[in-house]
Amino acid sequence: xxxxxxxxxxxxxSKQGDDDALPGPGGMFFEIRFDSGDTAPTNPDLExxxxxxxxxxxxxxxxxxFDRSGWLKSLDIS
Amino acid sequence: xxxxxxxxxxxxAAPVDQCCSVAPTSALDDVAxxxxxxxxxxxVAGQLDEARLGRLSGRxxxxxxxTLTTSPNATAYMDLRSGHINxxxxxxxxxxxxxxxxxxxxxxxxxxVRPAQLTNGSMIPIGPGG
Numbered sequence: 001x002x003x004x005x006x007x008x009x010x011x012x013x014s015k016q017g018d019d020d021a022l023p024g025p026g027g028m029f030f031e032i033r034f035d036s037g038d039t040a041p042t043n044p045d046l047e048x049x050x051x052x053x054x055x056x057x058x059x060x061x062x063x064x065x066f067d068r069s070g071w072l073k074s075l076d077i078s
Numbered sequence: 079x080x081x082x083x084x085x086x087x088x089x090x091a092a093p094v095d096q097c098c099s100v101a102p103t104s105a106l107d108d109v110a111x112x113x114x115x116x117x118x119x120x121x122v123a124g125q126l127d128e129a130r131l132g133r134l135s136g137r138x139x140x141x142x143x144x145t146l147t148t149s150p151n152a153t154a155y156m157d158l159r160s161g162h163i164n165x166x167x168x169x170x171x172x173x174x175x176x177x178x179x180x181x182x183x184x185x186x187x188x189x190x191v192r193p194a195q196l197t198n199g200s201m202i203p204i205g206p207g208g
Contacts, residue, residue, distance in 0.1 A: 020186070023160050027179030027186035029121070050129040054190050056200055060160040061175070063189045065130050078162065078177050078187040 006030075006059065006077070028060070031076035035067060045070030116147055116178065118185045125188050132172050132190060143185055147176050152207025156180075158200055165207045166191060 010030055013021035020029045048070035055062050059077050067073040118140050126143075127136050138146065146152070152167040161180040166173060173196075177187045195201065 025179070025181055027119075027162060027177070027182075027184060028160055029119070029177075029186050052130045052132065052190065054192055054195065056195055056198065058159060060157055060162070061164075061177075061189070061191060061195065063130055065128065076187070078160070078189065 006057075010059075027078075029076065029078045030059075031074055033074045034072045035074065048072075114144055116144060116183045116185050118143060119187070122185055122188055130189050131174070133170055134172050134174060143176060143188070146174070147178070147185065147207055149207050152176075154204050154207055155196060155201035156204050158202060162186070163204070164191070164201060166196065167207065 009032075010021045013030070019025075020027060022028060046069075048066040049068055051066045051070075053064040055064065057077065062075055062077050064075045065073045122143070123140050125131070126138055126140065129135055131137075146167065147165050149167060152165045155164045155166055156162075157164055157177075163178045163180055165176040165178065168174070173191050173193065175189045175191045176185055177189070178185050196203075
């Protein structure tokens with residue numbers, strides 16, 4: 001089983017030079033993208049088409065976005 | 079996109095209404111001396127056109143954020159987790175969130191919040207927008 005915590009990913013990205021991966025000067029914004037430009041939807045889930053969920057987490061407000069086919073597009077913490 | 083001076087329905091949800099008054103002005107009424115007060119991260123322009131803003135998607139441009147952020151109809155909340163200042167206002171039933179850095183006049187993202195997210199103890203009202 002492969003498991004990683006969001007805090008570990010954010011620290012890793014911060015070390016890679018993404019200054020806004022962690023709270024600090026200039027503000028924090030961390031986004032995980034799931035969309036891929038070379039993958040066409042073959043099984044659209046229209047129940048979630050263009051839906052957006054906003055939920056809380058210990059790190060801040062999380063915005064979960066789905067694309068027009070209902071596929072998970074991204075989640076971001078800000 | 080709404081032009082300046084075009085009426086916009088602005089109403090607070092109940093939790094916001096309890097902490098400040100609602101001025102009968104447009105969401106885009108300018109506030110003297112606040113033009114271009116905030117720098118805006120490049121990502122924000124794209125966010126304004128995304129489905130994340132619901133019916134507000136495509137309505138505003140980055141320049142409009144200067145007036146929305148300083149609108150007397152908005153309330154600023156400090157997010158205790160991130161330290162960000164979130165400027166919140168209800169526009170056409172959408173609780174618009176404009177997130178700014180705590181240590182500089184910089185807009186880092188826009189999105190929405192649900193009313194319950196303003197009353198669960200994570201965000202503390204600190205005053206009017208701007």
